Amino acid sequence: xxxxxxxxxxxxxxxxxxxxxxxxxxxxxxxxxxxxxxxxxxxxxxxxxxxxxxxxxxxxxxxxxxxxxxxxxxxxxxxxxxxxxxxxxxxxxxxxxxxxxxxxxxxxxxxxxxxxxxxxxxxxxxxxxxxxxxxxxxxxxxxxxxxxxxxxxxxxxxxxxxxxxxxxxxxxxxxxxxxxxxxxxxxxxxxxxxxxxxxxxxxxxxxxxxx
Ligand code: CO
Numbered sequence: 001x002x003x004x005x006x007x008x009x010x011x012x013x014x015x016x017x018x019x020x021x022x023x024x025x026x027x028x029x030x031x032x033x034x035x036x037x038x039x040x041x042x043x044x045x046x047x048x049x050x051x052x053x054x055x056x057x058x059x060x061x062x063x064x065x066x067x068x069x070x071x072x073x074x075x076x077x078x079x080x081x082x083x084x085x086x087x088x089x090x091x092x093x094x095x096x097x098x099x100x101x102x103x104x105x106x107x108x109x110x111x112x113x114x115x116x117x118x119x120x121x122x123x124x125x126x127x128x129x130x131x132x133x134x135x136x137x138x139x140x141x142x143x144x145x146x147x148x149x150x151x152x153x154x155x156x157x158x159x160x161x162x163x164x165x166x167x168x169x170x171x172x173x174x175x176x177x178x179x180x181x182x183x184x185x186x187x188x189x190x191x192x193x194x195x196x197x198x199x200x201x202x203x204x205x206x207x208x209x210x211x
Contacts, residue, residue, distance in 0.1 A: 040065075
């Protein structure tokens, strides 16, 4: 067996032992079912492991990750995850989490072709285009990159609030709340961008559905 896989299995063994040592009934409870209160939409980047960076136990966060934490409204995979989380698991919060140093965001800022990925990156380029004036006005490359990461999260929060079944839930009450966070690889800290939403207020008219 490949060494990498061997080390994964060994790591798993150690993890199971450590958990059982601290909480002998943990896996009995885990196998009974899940009732996470949070759906996390993050980047696939290996440096942002959701449970570890949030200090959360298994069973607490439902997760969808893709390149550059995008909410693409024709993405059936993402929409199915969001639908299940909102309609069946009844999550109270949805977190869209970006991260500084995101390779996907950086790729979208360049004029280089990334082959098959160009299609996915076009969504990010659209975000850049929408905020071109602000972004092009930032002369420092790293600061512009950081701001693009933040603005992308803001736009993905906006995209989520255009989802009809989320608006359907909002018509009944202010759940789920959508939040925009950014993870800083240099410090390990999460930052709340302060763009939380729990209603369709502020949405451009044509994105509001009638309920
Ligand atoms: Co990333």
